[in-house]
Structure formats: structure tokens, C-alpha cells
Amino acid sequence: MPTRRRAVLILAALLLLALASFWAALAAGSIPIAAADVLAAVLGQDAPGADIVRQLRLPRALAGFACGGLLALAGALMQVLLRNPLADPYILGISGGAGVGALFAIMVGLPVLGIDGLAFTGALGAMLLVFGLAHGDGSWTQTRLLLTGVIVAAGCGALISLMLAIAPEDRLRGMLFWLTGDLGQAASPWPPTLALAVALVLAMPFARELNLLARGLLQAQALGVAVNRLRFAIFLLASLATAASVTTAGSIGFIGLVVPHLVRLVSGNDQRLLLPASALAGGALLMLADTLARTLIAPQQLPVGVLTALIGVPAFLFLLSRQPR
């Protein structure tokens, strides 16, 4: 049983980690900026490189934190909703729907706002489609939900392949970057940041009920959880969180699946700790990965989705091998 004190300690440690990644994201780049100047720039004072920090790196770091947090939170929620450790935020077709919208917008040459708008529309469309089909006969079982989501995702995947095949050459690079996920395309960091704050505030009051839901639907209901209402709310919340992240930065892989597991290995499976800890760890990891993506072979930029996988996979395997069985 994690005590409240232990939870606070773990969250404080993760907060420090997030701050360290934040500082690295602001300081590192093709023009390195000293720590004192970064601090001055964030506080709004005049310093060498203040404009770079404030106008380029700060919004990007913030967007990275918000998207990482949203994905990890959505992943943790999906894993409970489907009672399946292999679930991730994209498993129910949200990113597929967003991808269809975004790639269509890029293919026909819409501006950034058009891409974001169509991506969000596509995500909502996929969400409603999955919900409508899975809920059709009122049974709303995990298997039915999962199968419907996987099929909708597969359909979206086919449409994406089709568009990649017929798109003009000069648009292909942009489409591929969107698909692997790229924070450079983030228009504004504030919508995902706001979405992360709202999602956490909405999810936390139900954290203990989620603990019971993970153990089985009837058991949870017998212990006093309004199961159907809760599952519907979690489905909506996780889908909207995923949509907010995917709209901002494309479908960055891996964070949503692995960060909740990383946190679980350290802190156990109590959602009261797992949800905020996942949000912090996901945000920190994505900021760090994006900083590396910008700097490793600068001036060329790598898609951040590649980096999240390259950092996360060994870290995950290491923790897994240390886990006593």
C-alpha cells in the first residue's frame, strides 16, 4: 500500500526530473545558452539569447511536456479501461483518425491550422465511430471495444497508406514527419497544456475507483463503483487527451504504452499515484527526447518519435530485468 507520504516523495522526484528536462530543453540547441541566461530569459529579463529561449524553445518545450503528459495519462487510462497491459492511447483508432485528417490536409496543402483542425476532426470521428459501434447493443464489453478500435485503426491505416502512395513527392516528407510525430509543427503550446491540466483534474477524483475497475467489472460494481458511467467517462477522457496530443504533435509513439509501465515498476499500480506520476514522467521523457532530436545531428532534426523509442526501450528492458518475480 503506497502511503500518501511515499506518493508525495515520488511525485517530488519526478517533478525535479521534469524541471531538469525543461532546463535542458531551453539551454541546449544549435546555439547553447548558459544557465544564468536561461533563467533570466524565462523571468522576462534581457539576456543573450533571450529571444531564442522565449520564442522558439519555451513554446516547444511546453508543448513537448504537455503532449508527453497527455499521452502517458491516456495510456494509463486505456490500460485500465481495457484491463489490458498492452493497451496504448492509439489502440482504439484515435491516432489513425487524426492521421487520416492531418495527412489529407497536408496532401492538399492546407496551412497549419487546417492540418490541426482536420486532425482533431479525424480523431473525434474515430472516437465516435468506435463508441457507436462498440456500444451498439449496449454490451460495451472490453473485447468488443478492443476489436472495434483495432479494426477502425486498421481501416485508418489503409487510408493513410493510400494517401502516402498518391501524394506528390514534395509533400511526402511532411507527411512522414507528422506520422512519426514532430513537435516542430506545434502551433501553440497552450491548448495541450490546458488539456493536460483539465484531464488530470477530471481523472484524479476517480483514481481509487479505477483501482477497482482494473480488478474486474463486477467486483468493482459490487464494491460500489458506478461501472458503466465510469468506463464511459474514462473512454471520453482518454480519447480527448489523445486527440489533443496528436493534433499538436502528430502520433508520437511509445510514450503512452511504456511510460505507465515504467512508473508502475517503480511505484506500483495505485492509480492515485500512477496517474500524476505518469503525466510528469511522460512530459519529462518527451521534452528530453525532443531536445536530443533537435541537437544530435544538428542542424538536421530527427522525428522525436524515433528518439522516444530509442530512449524508452532500453530503460524499460533494464527495469523489467531488475523486477523481482
Place this chain on the structure above:
Amino acid sequence: MSPPLLSARKLRVDIGGRCVVRSLDLDVADGRRIAVLGRNGAGKSTLLATLAGLRPPVGGSVLLGGDDAATLRPREAARRRAWLGQAQADPFGSTVLETALTGRHPHLGRWDWESRHDARIARDALAAVGLAGLEARQVHTLSGGERQRLAIATLLTQAPPLYLLDEPLAHLDLNHQMATLELFSGAARQCGAGIVMVLHDPALAHRYCDQALLLHGDGRTELGSVDAVLTGERLHELYGYPLRQFDDGGHRCFLPA
């Protein structure tokens, strides 16, 4: 006078469109123990889930402590009855103590964390089912019988006035079967708890219950005192296999003929 812990009025239960209980009237008063017997697929589990308010009845009504289970809020229902289901795997790991503590959920506020008091209740419940010392073990390392006892400990942690037990003896060895039946009989005697349990052994049902409910699986039900209902003749009809009945100083046992 307080209302009975559980009442069913003209209750009808269907499984997949087939009627298994046509019209059941049942009252469970303080300290009463009822055994439910029937063949596989006769609707015992479905009836129990309906009595717990986990499934809506097809017809009639279920009252928990005098209030209709259909309109009772889940949290309030969880303070009035506990339900032991057939075991399900937990896809994420958790420890024995964490699992037992889930029984405290209906007693805690939205922002509360389990207190020392709750932990003591859970430890006492684990000790009562013989799992003391295993608090830190991962649940998936337990045997089937140990998991069943952990599920029973979680029910004791929930501490309701009414227990609805679906095959409480599943996976248990002989001494733990007797210990479990003694445990719930003790709760009925000392705390006035009401017990409804699905049993497969008519001799144990006769020894540890006051009333027996036979489900024939075609909608017919028989409810009465164990002495009247649990006879070789009626059980022969219930199970479709001849049974010989032996009476020995208040105890009754049955042998396949």
C-alpha cells in the same frame, strides 16, 4: 422493526432469453443462512448477482435493507451487501494487503487514503482466513485456494450485514472448507449477518444453513427449511441422480446410490 437485509418479490431471472427463476419470494432476516443448490447452468450465479443488484431483474424486485436495489446508489449498496464472485484474474499485479484493502472502498470518502484503522481491519480479515504473514506477497504467486481465501478476506474487510457467496468453497481443501463455513456461521450467530451461499454439497448445506433454495433450471424453485427441502427424494429430482439419505444425530448426509 427494521426491514429484512434482503427481500425478493416475484423475482424473475432469465439467462439468454431462457427463464431460470420464474417467481421467487425470499426474505433474509438478521442471522439467517440460506443455501442455494442446483445443477450447473441452473442459474445460481445469475440469481446471486441479481440479488446483489449487479444485474437488473427481468421481473419483480430486489430490496436491500428495505430499498429497491435498482435505485440504490452503488456505494450505498456496497455498504449493505458483499458479493463473492467466481475468481477473475487481475491483469496488473498487486499485493495481498492491497487487494484485501479494496473492501474498504465503500467506507472511504473520495479523497481519503486507507488509514491505519483500515489496514488493521484488513490484516485481521487476512488472519481470519489463515493468510496472516502473506500481506506483501503478489497475488499472482498465490494458489487457487489462497486466492479464494483472499477474496473472502476482502469481503470481511468490506464488513457488510449481508453476504452473497457464489461457491465460497471453490478451490478450498477440506479443512479450509469447514473453516470458511464456520467463519460465516460465526458472523451470522455473533453479528447477525445474513448469508446466501451457493453450495454443491447438500450435507454441508444441511449442517450450516437454516433454509435451502433449490433451482431446477426451468423456472421452478423450492424454498424451505433444510430439514424439509434437503431430502434424498427431492435432491434426486434436482440433480437427476438417485441419492440415499442417512440421518445421524442431527446431521444428514447423502451418498450416490
